[in-house]
Every structure is written in structure tokens, then in C-alpha cells.
Amino acid sequence: MSLIVPFRDPDAGTPPSRVEDYRSTLLRSPHHRPLAVPQTLSEVTGPADCWDRLMGPALSDLTTQHAGPPIGQRIIVSGRVIDDSGRPVPNTVMEIWQTNAAGRYVHIRDQWDAPLDPNFTGAGRVITDAEGRYRFITVRPGAYPWGNHQNAWRPAHIHLSLLGPAFATRLVTQLYFPDDPLIEIDPIANAVPMPYRQRLVCRFDIATTEPHWALGYLFDIVLKGQDQTPFEDDDHDH
Amino acid sequence: MTIERPDRAHRNPAPRQDNLDPALFGQTPSQTVGPFFHYGLPWKGGADLVGNSDMGARTDLFPPEHYKLNLNPQHALPLGEVIEIAGRVLDGEGAPVPDAMIEIWQANAAGRYASLVDDRTDLPLDPNFIGFGRSATDAGGVWRFKTIRPGPVPGPGNSPQASHIAISVLGRGLLKRLATRLYFADGQGNDLDPILNLVPAERRHTLIATRQDDGVWWLDIVLQGPGETVFFDL
Numbered sequence: 512m513s514l515i516v517p518f519r520d521p522d523a524g525t526p527p528s529r530v531e532d533y534r535s536t537l538l539r540s541p542h543h544r545p546l547a548v549p550q551t552l553s554e555v556t557g558p559a560d561c562w563d564r565l566m567g568p569a570l571s572d573l574t575t576q577h578a579g580p581p582i583g584q585r586i587i588v589s590g591r592v593i594d595d596s597g598r599p600v601p602n603t604v605m606e607i608w609q610t611n612a613a614g615r616y617v618h619i620r621d622q623w624d625a626p627l628d629p630n631f632t633g634a635g636r637v638i639t640d641a642e643g644r645y646r647f648i649t650v651r652p653g654a655y656p657w658g659n660h661q662n663a664w665r666p667a668h669i670h671l672s673l674l675g676p677a678f679a680t681r682l683v684t685q686l687y688f689p690d691d692p693l694i695e696i697d698p699i700a701n702a703v704p705m706p707y708r709q710r711l712v713c714r715f716d717i718a719t720t721e722p723h724w725a726l727g728y729l730f731d732i733v734l735k736g737q738d739q740t741p742f743e744d745d746d747h748d749h
Numbered sequence: 750m751t752i753e754r755p756d757r758a759h760r761n762p763a764p765r766q767d768n769l770d771p772a773l774f775g776q777t778p779s780q781t782v783g784p785f786f787h788y789g790l791p792w793k794g795g796a797d798l799v800g801n802s803d804m805g806a807r808t809d810l811f812p813p814e815h816y817k818l819n820l821n822p823q824h825a826l827p828l829g830e831v832i833e834i835a836g837r838v839l840d841g842e843g844a845p846v847p848d849a850m851i852e853i854w855q856a857n858a859a860g861r862y863a864s865l866v867d868d869r870t871d872l873p874l875d876p877n878f879i880g881f882g883r884s885a886t887d888a889g890g891v892w893r894f895k896t897i898r899p900g901p902v903p904g905p906g907n908s909p910q911a912s913h914i915a916i917s918v919l920g921r922g923l924l925k926r927l928a929t930r931l932y933f934a935d936g937q938g939n940d941l942d943p944i945l946n947l948v949p950a951e952r953r954h955t956l957i958a959t960r961q962d963d964g965v966w967w968l969d970i971v972l973q974g975p976g977e978t979v980f981f982d983l
């Protein structure tokens with residue numbers, strides 16, 4: 512008999528599905544409230560210890576994927592993946608994608624007037640160590656315009672995708688940079704109510720910075736945790 | 750002329766709160782994958798849990814030199830009944846969503862998950878089957894997986910759950926992952942399934958795939974409005 516240890520509900524920082532100012536949500540957000548159901552083995556399990564077989568080896572340096580170095584400010588992004596009790600989430604995969612330094616994606620649907628960089632793709636993948644730590648090297652992404660409203664610009668951001676330990680912990684988020692004036696006028700960042708929006712802003716860190724080489728930023732990702740005490744799945748509904 | 754280093758007293762006040770501020774500690778908020786995830790997430794073969802095809806990726810959306818994802822490691826055929834599941838993602842006006850992504854998570858043919866948490870060692874693991882897959886929707890909003898029909902797994906109170914596949918829906922305009930399930934129209938025990946039975950009877954059909962003439966199990970995922978798919982609170 513497997514022990515079912517349910518993962519916690521989303522906390523106060525979770526955005527709503529529908530945000531008036533983010534127009535793409537208007538036809539894509541469900542009208543019904545999500546249905547509360549007990550978590551079962553299907554929700555508390557997830558792929559583990561199989562990242563190479565499933566997705567291939569880690570790609571933690573986004574600046575060495577092509578013939579030459581990409582243009583832009585080289586940066587190191589580092590931190591921990593932990594749960595909301597502060598416990599590390601070891602051996603978990605985090606996928607990364609972003610624009611180049613000029614704010615352009617290699618995607619064909621991104622056709623705004625900024626240069627592509629033949630030496631930069633912007634896709635990566637890291638696996639956390641036993642303490643939940645991760646580290647990747649990239650260039651600082653640029654801001655880019657989008658069609659949401661007149662003169663709309665996304666703040667510079669790095670997209671991060673985490674599976675975590677279970678189906679229940681799936682998380683896709685975006686990392687923003689400190690002192691970016693676009694954050695406070697961005698409908699996507701502002702879908703997260705203040706002060707929780709600031710959980711998406713990384714911190715410049717001189718200790719992570721490498722002399723004569725790359726600026727360092729710290730960003731911890733906090734996934735839903737589990738209650739302390741497991742219980743048999745035959746004597747509870749929850 | 751000498752330039753003096755500013756002493757600490759003259760530095761700017763502390764910056765506003767950020768990710769590492771202990772006062773803000775809590776779950777990292779969800780954000781949309783946006784429209785440009787195709788070179789970063791759905792890998793070649795990510796939607797083929799059975800064979801070694803390129804299903805799942807949208808390599809038409811970026812130049813080939815920017816494909817940096819998995820090169821679909823070869824594996825042998827998993828055990829069980831090979832099935833294909835597919836459907837459209839539709840918005841509140843019934844329009845297909847061409848920039849969504851579907852993920853699946855499921856047990857193997859014996860009903861065991863490839864997860865340390867599933868410690869039912871009396872059931873076999875399948876070395877050729879992980880049970881996780883990813884498919885970008887195509888220009889017509891269609892997602893598609895080749896997989897194995899999962900065996901049944903226990904639910905609350907050790908009641909049997911009918912054979913099902915857990916599904917995540919991500920996409921532009923989705924600030925949070927939407928979680929749902931796929932059941933099979935001919936599934937044994939659908940009528941007794943503890944999760945299906947919590948779904949209002951008139952909405953249960955939104956979780957049940959039907960078999961088409963070509964053998965594909967089809968399930969449209971309706972994000973909003975009439976026929977809206979039942980999504981779970983996770």
C-alpha cells in the first residue's frame with residue numbers, strides 16, 4: 512500500500528486565471544471554479560531519476576551552444592529549488608528558455624525589429640543537486656514589445672519550467688530582474704498580487720558574480736510542499 | 750584629485766523586496782509559458798512514449814540549428830496495448846488554440862507509476878516506459894500522443910480508479926497550468942471511479958475519450974464556455 516501524502520494548495524501568491532489587462536486570458540480562462548478532488552497516487556507521483564532518458568543531458572551553459580560566444584552581458588543564475596517548508600527538492604529538472612540580449616526569440620513567430628544572434632538559442636536545462644541547488648550560465652535577456660495593448664513591452668525575463676517531485680507540483684514561471692521599470696506596468700507580472708509579485712524578481716549577488724567574467728543573480732524556486740505526516744490512503748478523505 | 754569610496758552610511762536605502770526576502774517566502778507564483786516555448790520545451794519524440802518517432806515537437810517554428818532539446822533516445826517497445834490519444838484545445842469561442850502544450854503522466858500497463866513514491870513492488874516496472882509525455886498543439890490546435898493504455902491504480906480508501914491519464918494544459922493566456930484527466934469510454938469501472946463520481950454527471954463526458962473509426966481515442970479540451978472541460982484544483 513502506497514502512502515498518499517497530499518501536496519499543499521496554492522498560497523496567496525498564486526495568480527487568478529482571468530486577468531482583464533492580460534487579453535489572452537479572456538477567452539482561455541475557465542468559467543467554472545476548478546473542482547476539488549482528493550489527491551491520489553496519480554497526483555503525488557511524477558517522473559524521477561530519469562532525466563537523461565526522458566529529456567537528454569543537462570544543458571547548463573547557454574553561451575557555448577554555437578560556434579562563437581553570444582553578444583550580451585554574460586550572467587550566472589543560481590539558487591535552490593525548495594518546498595514551502597524550506598526542504599530542498601533534489602534531482603529535479605528545470606527547463607529554461609529566453610530571448611537573446613536584444614530581446615528577440617529564435618521563434619519564427621517573433622518578428623519584431625531586433626537582431627537575431629547566430630550564436631544564441633536560449634534553451635537550457637539543469638538538474639538540481641542533493642541540496643536542491645542549480646546554476647546556469649546565459650546572457651541577460653532583453654525586453655520585447657508585444658501586442659497586448661498600445662506600446663506594450665515585456666520586462667526582461669527568463670522562462671523557467673519545473674516538474675518537481677509530482678504531477679501536483681508542476682510549475683512554469685518567469686524570472687525578472689531587479690530595478691526593471693517595465694515590471695510594474697506588465698500585465699503578466701502583475702497577475703501576481705503585490706507583494707507576492709516580488710517573489711519573481713531575482714537578486715543581484717556580488718558573491719555569485721565571477722571577477723572579470725559574469726554577473727551573478729540568485730533566484731530560489733519554491734514548490735508546493737507536503738504535510739509532515741503521511742497517512743494510509745485507506746483511512747482518509749481529504 | 751582623489752576619489753573617495755562612499756562609506757556605507759551614504760549608500761542608497763535597501764532595495765525593494767525580492768525573491769530572497771524572508772518576509773516574502775512562499776510558493777513561487779505561476780506565469781504563462783507564453784507563445785514562444787516551442788524551442789525550449791516540447792522535444793522530438795516527447796509525444797511518442799512507445800516508439801522512436803519525432804512526435805510532439807514543432808520544429809516548423811524555429812530554424813533547425815536552434816533545436817537543442819532531446820534527440821529522442823532509442824528504447825524498445827513497452828509492454829501493453831499501444832494506443833493513440835488526441836484532441837483539440839479550444840477557446841471560449843470554439844477556436845482552436847495553436848500555441849498550447851499538453852503533458853501526460855500515467856501508469857504503465859500493469860498499473861504502476863515509474864516513481865519512487867509508488868512502492869507497490871508486487872507490480873512490475875517497465876524499463877521501456879516512463880509514462881511522461883509532452884505535445885505542442887499544431888496549427889489546428891490538435892495534440893496527439895502514442896502511448897500504452899494504463900492499468901488501473903488505487904484511489905482514496907483503496908477504491909479502484911478506472912484506467913486514466915493525468916493531463917496538464919499549458920499555453921499562451923494560461924497563467925496557471927490546468928489539470929484534468931482522460932478516461933476511456935469503454936473503461937472498466939468508470940461508473941465506480943471515485944474521481945469521476947465527484948464530477949457533476951452532466952460534465953463527466955468532458956473527461957471521457959471516445960474511440961474514432963481510425964482507432965484514435967479523441968478528447969477535445971475546452972478551456973471555457975459551453976462544454977468546458979472539468980479542471981481539478983491542484
Ligand SMILES: [Fe+3]
Nearest residue numbers: 668670783785
Ligand atoms: Fe517571454
